Amino acid sequence: MKREADSTVFAFQNYSTFYVRRGMFQMKKRALICVVAACMMLLVAACGTSQPSGQGSESTNDKLVVGFAQIGQESGWRDAETASIQFYAGQNLDTIDLKFADAQQKQENQIKAIKSFIEMGVDVIGVAPVVETGWDAVFTEAKDAGIPIVLVDRRADVDESLYATFIGSDFIEEGKNAAIEMSVLLGGSGKIVQLEGTVGASAANDRKKGFEDEIAANHPGIEIVASQTGDFTRAKGKEVMESFLKTYGNEIKGIYGHNDDMALGAIEAIKEAGLKPGSDVAVVSVDGVRGIFEAMAAGEANVTIECNPLLGPQFFEACQTLKNGGTVEKWIKSDEGIYRADTAAADLPNRKY
Amino acid sequence: MSQKLRQFSKNQIFWPLMVLLAILLANGIVSGGSFFEMRIVDGHLYGRLIDILRNGSKLMVLAIGITMALATGGTDISVGSVMAISGAVACSIVDGRLLPGASGNVAVAVVLALLAGVLCGLWNGVLIAKVKIQPIVATMILMVAGRGIAQLITEGKIVTINSDAYYFINGGYILGLPFPLFIVAFAFVLVMLFTRKTAFGLFIEAIGVNSVSSRFTGIKVDRIKLMIYTFSGLMAAVAGLIESAGIKGADCNNAGLLIELDAILSVAIGGTSLFGGRFSIPASVIGALIIQSISTSVLAMGVAPEVTLVVKSLIVVVICLVQSKKFKETIAGKFSRRAVKEA
Numbered sequence: 001m002k003r004e005a006d007s008t009v010f011a012f013q014n015y016s017t018f019y020v021r022r023g024m025f026q027m028k029k030r031a032l033i034c035v036v037a038a039c040m041m042l043l044v045a046a047c048g049t050s051q052p053s054g055q056g057s058e059s060t061n062d063k064l065v066v067g068f069a070q071i072g073q074e075s076g077w078r079d080a081e082t083a084s085i086q087f088y089a090g091q092n093l094d095t096i097d098l099k100f101a102d103a104q105q106k107q108e109n110q111i112k113a114i115k116s117f118i119e120m121g122v123d124v125i126g127v128a129p130v131v132e133t134g135w136d137a138v139f140t141e142a143k144d145a146g147i148p149i150v151l152v153d154r155r156a157d158v159d160e161s162l163y164a165t166f167i168g169s170d171f172i173e174e175g176k177n178a179a180i181e182m183s184v185l186l187g188g189s190g191k192i193v194q195l196e197g198t199v200g201a202s203a204a205n206d207r208k209k210g211f212e213d214e215i216a217a218n219h220p221g222i223e224i225v226a227s228q229t230g231d232f233t234r235a236k237g238k239e240v241m242e243s244f245l246k247t248y249g250n251e252i253k254g255i256y257g258h259n260d261d262m263a264l265g266a267i268e269a270i271k272e273a274g275l276k277p278g279s280d281v282a283v284v285s286v287d288g289v290r291g292i293f294e295a296m297a298a299g300e301a302n303v304t305i306e307c308n309p310l311l312g313p314q315f316f317e318a319c320q321t322l323k324n325g326g327t328v329e330k331w332i333k334s335d336e337g338i339y340r341a342d343t344a345a346a347d348l349p350n351r352k353y
Numbered sequence: 354m355s356q357k358l359r360q361f362s363k364n365q366i367f368w369p370l371m372v373l374l375a376i377l378l379a380n381g382i383v384s385g386g387s388f389f390e391m392r393i394v395d396g397h398l399y400g401r402l403i404d405i406l407r408n409g410s411k412l413m414v415l416a417i418g419i420t421m422a423l424a425t426g427g428t429d430i431s432v433g434s435v436m437a438i439s440g441a442v443a444c445s446i447v448d449g450r451l452l453p454g455a456s457g458n459v460a461v462a463v464v465l466a467l468l469a470g471v472l473c474g475l476w477n478g479v480l481i482a483k484v485k486i487q488p489i490v491a492t493m494i495l496m497v498a499g500r501g502i503a504q505l506i507t508e509g510k511i512v513t514i515n516s517d518a519y520y521f522i523n524g525g526y527i528l529g530l531p532f533p534l535f536i537v538a539f540a541f542v543l544v545m546l547f548t549r550k551t552a553f554g555l556f557i558e559a560i561g562v563n564s565v566s567s568r569f570t571g572i573k574v575d576r577i578k579l580m581i582y583t584f585s586g587l588m589a590a591v592a593g594l595i596e597s598a599g600i601k602g603a604d605c606n607n608a609g610l611l612i613e614l615d616a617i618l619s620v621a622i623g624g625t626s627l628f629g630g631r632f633s634i635p636a637s638v639i640g641a642l643i644i645q646s647i648s649t650s651v652l653a654m655g656v657a658p659e660v661t662l663v664v665k666s667l668i669v670v671v672i673c674l675v676q677s678k679k680f681k682e683t684i685a686g687k688f689s690r691r692a693v694k695e696a
Binding site for chain 2: 073076079101167196199226227228233234238239242243246247261264265268273274289290294311315319349
């Protein structure tokens with residue numbers, strides 16, 4: 001018995017020394033790899049961080065001092081919005097002092113930024129709430145300090161008295177405009193399909209509602225034969241459209257996409273089926289990204305209903321009014337246009353996002 | 354004949370194949386046969402079955418790569434992000450914003466994108482085989498960081514390109530069949546030869562069963578793991594090319610988002626244990642086709658968008674039950690017991 005146990009121990013020791021020696025040799029290599037890994041992580045982390053930063057120095061009384069708590073970088077649309085606000089402030093350095101905070105998609109960062117804006121005593125606070133709920137406390141704090149809150153492009157689930165105004169798009173109106181455009185393109189009758197956005201997103205719900213209500217009320221000749229979610233992405237938009245085309249074939253005279261990217265995916269599917277997007281199948285979508293203007297210029301799409309992220313001018317105008325003690329409407333609708341294929345080539349160079 | 358059939362029914366590929374046929378058959382019945390309709394449009398085949406094959410190609414490619422990682426008892430959850438990186442690299446080069454010197458050469462773009470995939474896979478492999486980080490954690494690093502890297506490459510925008518040569522990777526046809534199918538066939542044959550005609554496949558299974566004893570028998574475990582994860586990265590890059598070519602652009606936020614879970618599910622449906630050991634590449638490929646045909650049939654049947662996910666998961670639950678040996682035995686036991694009672 002004992003001998004057996006001894007031999008096991010011996011074998012184990014033998015193994016462990018073998019392992020340790022091997023380990024010593026490998027240790028340096030491993031340490032090096034760890035250091036490289038750590039450096040990469042740091043690099044990635046460094047790329048992502050940015051602190052609330054003021055563009056001017058100390059605020060003086062005559063300047064409009066605005067704190068803006070942005071969600072972060074989540075999409076090209078939001079980047080365009082950020083750029084618009086920073087660009088406008090940069091153009092008016094002598095009258096506007098913008099303090100900008102990037103919350104990296106976290107509500108607590110936005111709340112922290114708002115609190116620091118209150119401490120700084122800014123004139124107006126702008127915020128694009130990352131989520132709808134949980135703002136009562138910090139908005140009340142701002143109200144008590146006498147600083148008006150301007151909600152930008154997203155709403156917050158708070159009492160109306162807690163914010164001064166909301167600047168943003170009317171998704172229902174966008175859907176309604178899309179329906180009218182579609183009806184014009186089809187001459188008032190035809191079968192169409194709808195590519196919905198992500199299930200539950202307010203943009204998807206309202207663009208669907210606005211579109212379907214308008215069709216039901218004023219365009220009886222148009223029939224929505226199928227409607228399915230494409231998750232706001234090109235790949236899903238294409239896949240769903242492929243399926244629609246298999247089921248309904250060339251009965252489909254038009255397609256309405258809740259965003260341009262899904263429509264761009266659908267255009268590829270339509271071509272795949274041997275049909276001509278833009279003429280055999282009318283393409284109407286919402287957003288106004290560059291890609292759809294390129295498609296319209298090539299005659300493959302018909303209309304895009306703009307959902308404008310360039311809110312800088314309207315935002316600062318509202319802030320100035322509020323600072324001067326004026327009143328603004330509770331909902332300032334963003335300036336939005338309808339762009340059609342015939343002017344797309346001319347519009348293309350002006351598209352910023 | 355029946356002997357052969359019985360033997361085949363013991364094969365790992367048998368049940369996945371039956372499930373796939375059942376799904377297709379169910380679709381055929383519900384649609385009254387129009388599901389199988391096939392016609393020729395612009396000189397190529399056009400129909401739902403072609404859609405399944407083409408849209409499923411990226412999942413098949415991923416499944417081929419990830420099966421071996423799972424067979425060693427590891428996993429690779431970074432494939433979705435690697436897809437985004439490869440798409441971003443390829444589209445940025447074709448667009449000319451990256452490497453303007455290449456002047457939008459598609460071949461250069463494809464080669465560099467594949468190289469990026471190999472690098473990503475190598476990074477995973479080094480972390481797992483050399484630094485000994487657990488595979489799920491090691492590949493999670495790239496899963497999170499990879500999408501960021503892709504966004505850095507495209508500067509956070511969707512890069513739209515208009516190159517017919519690049520579009521061919523997804524939308525092209527050879528002999529009336531979609532080009533991605535040939536990519537899948539090529540990867541499949543290559544891997545089958547490598548794993549079944551050499552000892553490599555056996556080594557992988559040995560590592561999956563017991564990696565310590567495999568090392569003592571002289572299998573170079575680290576080197577094999579390094580190769581496997583590098584290959585998985587390469588396959589992810591191929592899938593990324595297929596995806597980005599299909600939409601003529603690099604959509605870094607959404608390219609391959611959560612597809613790693615679909616890829617792992619394909620392998621699991623194919624009957625390869627996630628604890629490692631015995632694996633079958635053909636079964637994984639069929640698993641991928643099953644998942645794609647579920648998506649396609651949900652669309653074909655016109656399920657309301659609010660319930661599609663529930664319908665999909667219900668089908669997956671049924672498939673997993675069909676695959677489960679224990680479940681089958683219990684059911685069989687119930688029936689035979691009843692038979693005994695009745696007698």
